Amino acid sequence: MTADICEILPPATSSAYLAMATLRTNIHTESEFVRLVDGIQRPEGYRLVGAFEPSDPAARAVAGFRIGHALSFGRYLYVDDLSTLESARRHGYAGRLLAWLFTEARRLGCDQVRLDSGVGPTRTDAHRLYLNAGMAIAAHHFTHVLDR
Template identity: 50%
Template sequence: MTTQHTINVAELQGEDTALAYEALRELRPHLTSVEDFVEIVRTQRREGYRLVGSFDASGRVVAVAGFRHMTNLYSGPHLYIDDLSTLPSARKQGHAGALLRWVDEEARRLGCAEVHLDSGVQRHDAHRLYLTSGYVIPAHHFAKRL
């Protein structure tokens, strides 16, 4: 018999921002302090960045998604997911999928027809999740370090 639990997803604002640090640090290990993380998020929020957390049964944020509402000539209004990360102990429990569904609903609410994200080429488990969640790979992302 499998025990099912409800996954709670909620937007993190203000002082709740710090709750996302541990989960996001899995993806962004260069973030070395909660204080620096909160300050960076505060700066990004001025550019439209938002955070959503997925909570385990104890109320701890175990997965997080950071995203922005954008408009580009090639796709019009859409949500762009900057960050999606789950603590190793909470993987394969549905948290990332719940966050993706939450972002989809928010995109629809905002009148967006698409959600976009980039993912490192080595993140095979994440790619499986994205593909089974309806994402496609329409392009390659190029970057140049200056």
């Protein structure tokens, strides 16, 4: 595997779309993805990193993340999104992205790297990856969807 891990900055945001779309199926078009990331999330501190093969301008895997602070656990890097193209799974891309995220968190003076992952049988491989990378299940995440 010769993939390069690098941050994805505008105007290259669209290079993350195909990999991200396998996880975020609610985003239906590349233009919608770019609008959400560049117009809303980046101004809130969201960053993208991708795994790229030299022969392809589209990322094989991507991670979206941000830096935050909490009274309960200090400064942290939070992984919003970690997704790999189905055809590129089991090639080590997500593991390399996690390693990059751990290094970036250290560089930025973070105390922790945190992420939430969905439940169910389709997430087993992702959970194995996180546990093998030294992450631990540290909490239950509760959600209440608000009526609008």
